[in-house]
Amino acid sequence: MNAAASVSPWQRLWGAYVRWSTHYPVLAALVPFVPVVALWAAVARSGLFPPVFFPGPVVVIQKFGTLMANGILPAYLEDSVIRLAAGTAVGLAIGIPLGLLVGLSDRAHRALWPVLLFFQAIGDIAWLPILLIWFGFGLTTMIFVIVYTVVFPVVLNTVLGVRSVPLELHRAARSLGASKARVVWEVVLPGALPNIMTGLRNGLGFGWRALIAAEIIVGTSGIGFLMFDARRAGSVVEILLGMIVLGVLWYIVDSWVLAPIERATGERWGLVTRRD
Amino acid sequence: MRRPSRFAAAAMFMLPLLALVVIWGAVVRAFDVSPRVFPAIEPVLKAGVDAIRDGTLILHIGASLGRIALGTLIGIVFAVPLGIAMGTNRAVSTFFTPLLRFFSVLAGIAWIPIATLWFGYGFGAITFVIFNAVFFVVAYNTLLGVTGIAMSLRHAAASLGATRWQLLTEVLLPGALPNIVTGVRTGLGFAWRGLIAAEMIATNVGLGYMLFVARDFYRTEVIVLGMIIIGALWLLIDRLLLAPLERATIERWGMVRAA
Amino acid sequence: MKSLTIEHLQKIYFDPFANKQVTAIRDISLAVEAGDFVSVVGPSGCGKTTMLNMIAGFLAPSGGQIRVDGHAVHGPGPDRGVVFQSFALFPWRTVLDNVAFGPKMRGVPKARRHEIAREYLALAGLSHAAERYPNELSGGMQQRVGVVRALANEPDVLLMDEPFASVDAQTRMTLQEELTRIWEQRRPTVLFITHDVNEAVFLANRVIVLSHGAVRDDIAISLPRPRSWDALIEDAGFKALAARVLQQVRAA
Numbered sequence: 001m002n003a004a005a006s007v008s009p010w011q012r013l014w015g016a017y018v019r020w021s022t023h024y025p026v027l028a029a030l031v032p033f034v035p036v037v038a039l040w041a042a043v044a045r046s047g048l049f050p051p052v053f054f055p056g057p058v059v060v061i062q063k064f065g066t067l068m069a070n071g072i073l074p075a076y077l078e079d080s081v082i083r084l085a086a087g088t089a090v091g092l093a094i095g096i097p098l099g100l101l102v103g104l105s106d107r108a109h110r111a112l113w114p115v116l117l118f119f120q121a122i123g124d125i126a127w128l129p130i131l132l133i134w135f136g137f138g139l140t141t142m143i144f145v146i147v148y149t150v151v152f153p154v155v156l157n158t159v160l161g162v163r164s165v166p167l168e169l170h171r172a173a174r175s176l177g178a179s180k181a182r183v184v185w186e187v188v189l190p191g192a193l194p195n196i197m198t199g200l201r202n203g204l205g206f207g208w209r210a211l212i213a214a215e216i217i218v219g220t221s222g223i224g225f226l227m228f229d230a231r232r233a234g235s236v237v238e239i240l241l242g243m244i245v246l247g248v249l250w251y252i253v254d255s256w257v258l259a260p261i262e263r264a265t266g267e268r269w270g271l272v273t274r275r276d
Numbered sequence: 277m278r279r280p281s282r283f284a285a286a287a288m289f290m291l292p293l294l295a296l297v298v299i300w301g302a303v304v305r306a307f308d309v310s311p312r313v314f315p316a317i318e319p320v321l322k323a324g325v326d327a328i329r330d331g332t333l334i335l336h337i338g339a340s341l342g343r344i345a346l347g348t349l350i351g352i353v354f355a356v357p358l359g360i361a362m363g364t365n366r367a368v369s370t371f372f373t374p375l376l377r378f379f380s381v382l383a384g385i386a387w388i389p390i391a392t393l394w395f396g397y398g399f400g401a402i403t404f405v406i407f408n409a410v411f412f413v414v415a416y417n418t419l420l421g422v423t424g425i426a427m428s429l430r431h432a433a434a435s436l437g438a439t440r441w442q443l444l445t446e447v448l449l450p451g452a453l454p455n456i457v458t459g460v461r462t463g464l465g466f467a468w469r470g471l472i473a474a475e476m477i478a479t480n481v482g483l484g485y486m487l488f489v490a491r492d493f494y495r496t497e498v499i500v501l502g503m504i505i506i507g508a509l510w511l512l513i514d515r516l517l518l519a520p521l522e523r524a525t526i527e528r529w530g531m532v533r534a535a
Numbered sequence: 536m537k538s539l540t541i542e543h544l545q546k547i548y549f550d551p552f553a554n555k556q557v558t559a560i561r562d563i564s565l566a567v568e569a570g571d572f573v574s575v576v577g578p579s580g581c582g583k584t585t586m587l588n589m590i591a592g593f594l595a596p597s598g599g600q601i602r603v604d605g606h607a608v609h610g611p612g613p614d615r616g617v618v619f620q621s622f623a624l625f626p627w628r629t630v631l632d633n634v635a636f637g638p639k640m641r642g643v644p645k646a647r648r649h650e651i652a653r654e655y656l657a658l659a660g661l662s663h664a665a666e667r668y669p670n671e672l673s674g675g676m677q678q679r680v681g682v683v684r685a686l687a688n689e690p691d692v693l694l695m696d697e698p699f700a701s702v703d704a705q706t707r708m709t710l711q712e713e714l715t716r717i718w719e720q721r722r723p724t725v726l727f728i729t730h731d732v733n734e735a736v737f738l739a740n741r742v743i744v745l746s747h748g749a750v751r752d753d754i755a756i757s758l759p760r761p762r763s764w765d766a767l768i769e770d771a772g773f774k775a776l777a778a779r780v781l782q783q784v785r786a787a
Contacts, residue, residue, distance in 0.1 A: 007549060007556060015551035023309045032375045053394060114289045115296055121514065122507035125472045125484070129491035130498050134313065209385040209466065212475035216388065226388040228477075247382040254381060417697070428623040431593050437613030437640040450627040483665055525627075 055237050060244070063237045072226075076164070077245070081220040083139070084204075084211050087146025091203060095151045096196060100184060103192070109159070116155060124149035124210040128217055138271025142214045148209040150203035154196065161195025162188055197262040201254065208250060278507035315497035320504070324498045325370055337505065338481040343399065344471050347406025348464060354457060355411045359418025360448055369423045374415075380416035384409035392478050402482070404473040409467040410460070412417075417459025421452030454526040461518045470508055536724045537604035537614075537691035539567040539590070545598030546585055546748075559585045563749035565600075567692070570722040574735035576784055577745035583728045585743070587696050590726065591617050603691050611638060616690030621699045622677045630680050631656070632666040637688025655683040658717060675706035682714065686723065695727045696723040699734065708764050711737055715762050732781045736773060737762060744783040752783045 021028035037057055043049070051059075057142050067073035081240030102108045102116070131141045144224050173183045215224025223242050230238035297317065303309070311319065327333035362376075363369050385407050388401070395401040407493035425448065433447045476483025483506055492520045546560040560582045567573045577583050588594040590601055592611035596673055601608050603615065616637075624633050631652050638648035654744050656662050658680045669677055685693060685742065699707045715738060718725065735742045736756055744752040756776055769771040 006552075009415065011549045011551075012554070015549070015554050018551040019554075028370075029374045032371050033378075036375060110288070111292050113294075114292045117515075118507050118511060121510035122503050122511065123469055123472060125469050125476070126487060126503050126506045129487045130314075130496065130503070132491055133494060133496065133499075145336075205381075206465075206469070209469065213385050213388075215468070216473070217476060227386075231389040231393050232391070236390065236393055239393065243382060243386050243390065246386050246534055248377055250381050251378050255377070287576055426621065426623065428619045428621050429625065431591070432619060432623040432625075433609065433640075434593070434611035434635070435613065435615060435617040435690075435694075436637040436684070439640070442640055446640075447625065450625070453627070480657065 052234070053236060057242065059237055060241050063241055067238075067241070073245075076222050076226050080215065080224070083142050083222065084146060084208055087202060087211070088150050088200075088207060090143070090147045090206070091150030091154060092200065094147070095154030095203075096158055097150070097201070099155040099192075099196075099199075100162060100188065102155065103159040103162025104184070104188065113159075116152065120152040120156070124206070125213050127215065132218070137218045141218055142211070145210050145214045146207050149207045150200075153202040153206065154199040157195045157199025157202065158192055161192025161199075162219065162229060164195065165191035194262065194265045195264055197258070201258045201262055204258070205250075205254070209245070212246070233270050306311060311350070311496060312494045313496065315500050317383075318347060319497035323386050323495075323501050327455040327501070328496075333505075334485045336481060336483050338472060339354075340475065340484070340510030341509075343403050343482070344464075345401045348410045348460075350403075351407045351410030351463065351467075352414055352460065352466045355414035355459075356418050359456075360422050360444065362415075362450065363419045363452070364448070365423025366423075373419060376412065376416045376419055380412040383463070384470040385410040388470070388474050388477060393472075397478045399479070399528065402471065403480050405470040405474050406467040411471050413466065414456065414459040416513055417455045418452055421455025421459075422448055425451035451465060454522070457522050457525055461514070461522060464513070468513075469485070471508065518534065536569050536722060538730070539692045539724060540602040540605070540724060541565050541590065541599065542602070543599040544586065544589060544601070545597055546582070546589060546594070547597045549641050554652075554679055558747060560589075560596075563574075563745070563748070563750055565743055565750060565753070567724055567726055569604075569724050571741065572636070572718055572725045572727065572739045573741045573743060574727045574729060574739035575743045575745055576729055576732055576735045576780060577751075578784060579730065581745045582748045583730075583745050584696060587694055587726070587728050590692075590764045591615050591694050605700065607646075613640070613688050614691040616685035616688055616693050618678075618681050618685050618693070618698045620700050621659040622669070622674075622681045622701070624677055624680055625686070626669050628668075629665065630661065630667050630669065633669065633680055634684045634687070635689050636684065638764060639748075641688075651687055655687040658686075658720075659683045674702045675710060678702060678710060686717070686721065691724065693723045693725045695725065697729050700729075700730070707734070711762055714738060715760070718761060722747075733777050736777045737764070737767060742776075744780065746784075752780075754780060 017027075017140055021031070024085055041057050044051070048054075064073070085210045102112050120225060127145060127148060128141070131144055134140045135144070163172075169187050169191065174180075211222070212224035212227075215222040216228040219225050219228065223246060227239045227242035230236070230242075301317045303313060309316075324333065327336075362372050384405060387405050388520075391401040391404045395404055429447055429451065430443065433443050436447060471482075472484040472487075475482035476488040479485055483502055487499055487502040487506075488497075491503070543566050544560055544563040545558075547558050549555075550557045551655065563582075563586055565573075575583050575586070589596045592609065592615065593688065595609075610752075624630075625636065628636070631649060634652035634655055635648040635696070638651055653665065656665055661676065661679055661683070664672060664676060669680070670700065672680070676759065678701070681698065698716050699710050700782070702710065711734060727738055730780075735760075739756055742754045742756060743750055744754070754776065756774060758770075758776070
């Protein structure tokens, strides 16, 4: 066994990587994708799969450029994002108050909890056929689906959060002169906030998936439509492009916006969140 | 607090739902709702009985359940060993976590278009979507679970004489099990939705198909029947299978999940 | 029980943040006779946990030799049992199954290994907790399980890494007394790492002071046994020894 006094070049490289990625966490998130993209390019070039089924990264990037330049991608992206945002806003507006009600009232809980679970179990997508009958192939149908999808995780997690606020906090507030309504606003809502964030995060995770499915089936515009329309034309490039755009977008939103907020509310206030 | 018997708990669960059914029947009658908008209770029941009699219901349910069972099974079988293998080496796990996270984030429905391109319409594409949803989510969660096992536990096992295989079966698997179960539950959630969506688009048998084709003929009673069956099936799977599994591992062992 | 010998142990590793090699252990040589109880103390960062991890085989030394009963050892193994500061009990196994883990690894059949486990649990007064899970027990009880789990595997040497640092002061005193009692009954070869000077003197026959990755002093403890806190806490001999060790540690 020898005691190496000198540092090998691999160690220096690893040391540099560790230092940089601590300063710039973006690096740690991006670097692992480099070998994947390289592998992708190699497999595509090797001709193992016909280019019709498996295009290389270069072609995809070119298509990205084209679709950005002629405004199609930004337009579709805008459509998808607006639908998701609108649906989420409505979902929160319904879900949080409903969650408060069910969480605070034992009677409401007994009456509504099984109903909520059952309707959540039906799932957003199964509603599409009847929604198409009611509202046709349009925006209302899509927004409804997203609202439906977002509402349940939000409600269920809000209920969890509300019920995790200790009774003593209620009592402390009341004995300091707060009315029942004030208690909800000043104590229950902040106390349940970390869980609400978890619910929002989960809801969005299911929500964007429901959006894509709805866009595929309802088919007017949006990233989902882009992918399925390309599939109909047999063009795989846009499909891959769409998937990458979706993945990158959601990765950014979830990892760098939602997760930090979820952690911040939970950690700053020393509360514990549970994933549901 | 005395826990109600399982029978009593099930009854308490059903009561609000039964109340909902009663309300349903009353509303349809009171407002004279057109059957093209929403069916009354009797047509739905009749549609159910008919579908059972001519075998189509069993066919559709069987197709859907078959696809989800197969896709989930294959997904888990590949994902868990991969997750464990990646998790045992710290450098490998640190490097691959963002990658696996990206794919688990994309998993499921987003793969429908490319799946139908690669596998054509039918069983293959749908089962792939299910497999995809389960595989990435379970692999990611397994990875999280294994890396979350305290080093001291691995050391303890080693200093008690465990071989590498024993370390795997006695420490890594049980240690990662809560995360694996969470992964299965989440992945199955995505897979179930992917199943229904894919069946609407890409096949001619299954619950999703049954719903979608009924729409063409404004047969709302079949649609509602299908929706109830889908809801009941998922409730059964989740509440009778997954939630107890989660409770048995996490709560009994008092372990904390990595978020 | 066997003897433990460490010859010129050395540990140098690469720190990516400092971007250079760091010497954690310069040169440690010490010998523990079979059946002896040796404590190792030192200020934080002196390398005592690193040393223990190398002896246990969790960390590879950069230089030097570790011998058990004269034979060199590499990597972890059942010949060197370990008791961890964080207890390291398997949360998915009952107390009984935790203690039976070592024999299970050796292939001892179920009935026999449960018998062995119960015997050792009785030694620590834990028979009533056999069917519980670790998360249902207090910290002190968990560590008792940790100790008998290591003992039940009958290692040649027992390594203890600040095992009582995570329990409250009163429980700690009780556990220390129990440890000496068990030791006097079974006479394992023990190497006990701690930062608590009083604990080191109370438990051991020899106290070794580490500093800056090397042995600074080796003090014999000739207090009579059995030892109890009631007797020793005001004992002049104990206080003198503790003071001496403390002086060495602080000067380090």
